[in-house]
Amino acid sequence: MELLVATAVAAMTAAGIYLLLRAQTFSIVLGLTMVTYAVNLFIFASGRLTVNQPDIIVNPTGTYADPLPQALVLTAIVISFAMTALILVMSVRSYFESGSDLVDLFGPEETVSKDRR
Amino acid sequence: MNHWMIFPILLPAVVAPLIVLAIRNDIVLARIFSIGCSVALLMVGGYQFGLASDGVIRTYAIGNWSPPFGIVLVLDRLSATMLLLTAVIGLFVLLYSITGWDNRGRHFHPLFQFQLMGLNGAFLTGDLFNLFVFFEVLLIASYGLMVHGGGGATRIRAGIQYVVMNLTGSSLFLIAIALIYSATGTLNMADLSRKIHETPAATQAILSVGGALLFIVFALKSALFPLHLWLPGTYANAPGPAAALFSIMTKVGVYSIVRLFTLSSVGLEWVLPAALATLMIGSIGVLASRSLGQQASFATLASMGTLFVAISGSNSMALSAGLYYLIHSTLCVAGIFLIVDLVIVKRPGFGDALVESPKFPYQGIIACMFFAFAVALSGVPPLSGFIGKILVLKSTQGFPNWHWIWLILFVTSFVGLVGMARSGSLLFWKCNTTQLDVALFDSNNPSPQVNSIPSPVASSIVLQSVAIGCFFALIAMLSVFASPVSVFMKETAEQLYDSQKYVDSVLGKDK
Numbered sequence: 001m002e003l004l005v006a007t008a009v010a011a012m013t014a015a016g017i018y019l020l021l022r023a024q025t026f027s028i029v030l031g032l033t034m035v036t037y038a039v040n041l042f043i044f045a046s047g048r049l050t051v052n053q054p055d056i057i058v059n060p061t062g063t064y065a066d067p068l069p070q071a072l073v074l075t076a077i078v079i080s081f082a083m084t085a086l087i088l089v090m091s092v093r094s095y096f097e098s099g100s101d102l103v104d105l106f107g108p109e110e111t112v113s114k115d116r117r
Numbered sequence: 118m119n120h121w122m123i124f125p126i127l128l129p130a131v132v133a134p135l136i137v138l139a140i141r142n143d144i145v146l147a148r149i150f151s152i153g154c155s156v157a158l159l160m161v162g163g164y165q166f167g168l169a170s171d172g173v174i175r176t177y178a179i180g181n182w183s184p185p186f187g188i189v190l191v192l193d194r195l196s197a198t199m200l201l202l203t204a205v206i207g208l209f210v211l212l213y214s215i216t217g218w219d220n221r222g223r224h225f226h227p228l229f230q231f232q233l234m235g236l237n238g239a240f241l242t243g244d245l246f247n248l249f250v251f252f253e254v255l256l257i258a259s260y261g262l263m264v265h266g267g268g269g270a271t272r273i274r275a276g277i278q279y280v281v282m283n284l285t286g287s288s289l290f291l292i293a294i295a296l297i298y299s300a301t302g303t304l305n306m307a308d309l310s311r312k313i314h315e316t317p318a319a320t321q322a323i324l325s326v327g328g329a330l331l332f333i334v335f336a337l338k339s340a341l342f343p344l345h346l347w348l349p350g351t352y353a354n355a356p357g358p359a360a361a362l363f364s365i366m367t368k369v370g371v372y373s374i375v376r377l378f379t380l381s382s383v384g385l386e387w388v389l390p391a392a393l394a395t396l397m398i399g400s401i402g403v404l405a406s407r408s409l410g411q412q413a414s415f416a417t418l419a420s421m422g423t424l425f426v427a428i429s430g431s432n433s434m435a436l437s438a439g440l441y442y443l444i445h446s447t448l449c450v451a452g453i454f455l456i457v458d459l460v461i462v463k464r465p466g467f468g469d470a471l472v473e474s475p476k477f478p479y480q481g482i483i484a485c486m487f488f489a490f491a492v493a494l495s496g497v498p499p500l501s502g503f504i505g506k507i508l509v510l511k512s513t514q515g516f517p518n519w520h521w522i523w524l525i526l527f528v529t530s531f532v533g534l535v536g537m538a539r540s541g542s543l544l545f546w547k548c549n550t551t552q553l554d555v556a557l558f559d560s561n562n563p564s565p566q567v568n569s570i571p572s573p574v575a576s577s578i579v580l581q582s583v584a585i586g587c588f589f590a591l592i593a594m595l596s597v598f599a600s601p602v603s604v605f606m607k608e609t610a611e612q613l614y615d616s617q618k619y620v621d622s623v624l625g626k627d628k
Contacts, residue, residue, distance in 0.1 A: 020281070020285065025277060028281055032281065032284050032285070032288075035285070035288045036284075036288060039288045039291045039292055039295075042291075042292055042295050043291060043294070043295040045295075045299075046295035046296070046298050046299035047298075047299070048299075068298070068304075069295070069298065072246055072294070072295075072298075075246070075250065076291055079250070079253050079287075080284075080287075082257065083253075083257065083280075083284050083287070086257065086260060086280065087277065087280050087281070087284065090260075090264065090273060090276060090277050090280060091277065093264075093273055094270065094273040094274055094277055097269060097270035097273050098270035098273070098274065102274075103274060103277055103278060103281070104274070105271065105274055105275060105278070105350055105354075
């Protein structure tokens with residue numbers, strides 16, 4: 001199971017980083033989503049991987065599933081979900097403002113903030 | 118338990134939704150509530166600053182869950198100083214923005230209050246995951262402020278870069294938290310400080326990787342080389358008041374680094390090369406900038422470099438110099454971004470581009486303010502920038518290669534000064550000659566061209582100047598009362614390095 005989880009995290013992180021490094025907002029949003037999935041799985045694994053265990057300590061000598069990473073993952077999921085929604089809205093706005101979904105800033109003659117007002 | 122401690126988080130958390138839900142259509146009422154909230158925050162900040170200055174570390178267990186199981190808020194000298202600084206910056210920037218910026222888009226005031234809430238929470242919390250949550254609160258508010266009032270494709274694109282950068286940083290933050298939790302089984306900072314030296318050698322590597330990742334995340338927030346690339350684009354394209362408020366956001370990263378690395382008693386000597394590189398890039402950028410906003414951003418970068426030079430000293434004397442410089446640079450950067458905004462507003466058609474332009478209204482007063490802040494920012498006597506740099510120079514004397522650090526600090530200060538002088542003379546002096554030329558060559562038109570520019574409402578410039586003047590008054594006070602302030606900072610730094618006291622205050626002595 002360790003190998004399965006580790007390869008899943010690695011594959012998603014790799015795909016996410018590859019997509020993050022593209023210069024278009026759509027790929028970047030996909031990449032960010034991939035990375036956050038990988039991170040969520042990783043946090044989950046930080047409480048040790050257990051199967052079919054209760055998340056309270058029933059008998060002090062037995063094993064249990066650590067409930068804290070589950071709570072952390074829940075928070076992380078909510079936050080990353082909200083952030084994905086936000087960046088999607090911004091990407092759409094950027095597409096309508098500039099007519100392309102590239103993320104690079106414009107050339108120097110345009111960055112000399114004429115449109116800042 | 119002192120319930121005032123949670124007030125700086127609770128009050129904006131109540132006021133912001135109130136403005137969104139109940140009074141979103143009434144800008145006057147929203148302004149009243151927002152200003153009222155900021156004034157209350159300032160008063161509570163002052164009260165807590167007074168409380169914390171006796172050197173006792175106060176804790177507040179949220180929901181009365183005893184640490185390390187529940188989330189705990191910790192108020193010591195450093196957090197009280199940062200709270201007060203946040204409240205001051207928040208109030209004055211708000212004062213500036215109610216002259217019109219808040220009405221250019223929707224929901225300025227709620228976002229502003231949420232940002233204050235996130236900042237206050239990040240400065241108060243004693244829990245690593247809670248720190249992450251407050252980081253997200255302040256970041257998501259800053260994403261909104263960054264693209265407030267539209268501003269065209271450039272600002273939206275700069276905003277997207279900023280968001281992507283910070284979301285990647287947040288992912289790294291989570292990975293770091295997970296690594297640290299898996300190695301120590303706790304996320305309470307005091308508990309961590311105790312446990313990291315007790316972990317078995319096998320998990321020590323995981324812990325080190327976690328600590329390094331945390332440092333990378335905070336270095337990204339505070340724009341340390343080579344993670345500084347986002348800062349100039351973001352700050353130069355953000356709305357003026359938002360950029361001014363962001364001046365405290367880079368300091369959240371520095372605060373977190375100082376907090377965690379003093380608690381874990383890990384030295385930061387290896388930061389020095391990156392700090393010097395940041396300083397050099399910043400000052401070269403000041404000289405090479407093509408607009409005033411860009412220049413102010415690079416000046417911010419240079420000040421972060423100076424700050425990190427002090428922090429890399431890893432002793433209480435260097436840290437106290439760094440903390441003095443931190444307060445100075447936050448006030449200074451906030452003020453200069455407001456001036457940049459003023460220039461953009463008053464120079465229609467030219468914005469803040471460093472090109473010659475005809476004379477523009479209120480040029481004299483803006484020039485005076487720019488001069489004052491340029492003096493402070495570039496570290497020329499008599500203002501606090503000079504005192505701060507002297508303190509930093511003095512603290513680096515113990516370094517093995519201190520003469521190189523001194524050389525770089527002197528040269529970068531000079532380069533920054535030249536850059537500031539160039540932009541000041543281009544913006545405020547050379548335009549007079551342009552106007553003279555126009556009057557000479559265009560003899561058919563007896564009145565100079567400036568008269569055709571519609572004069573903005575006179576009352577707004579008064580409030581705007583008052584807001585900027587308040588920042589300047591604080592800088593002047595920081596210069597006049599440099600001795601008591603630096604004594605306080607020395608006590609703060611000593612309290613930070615006495616990590617055992619922090620642990621005892623949070624967890625109780627018996628453990």
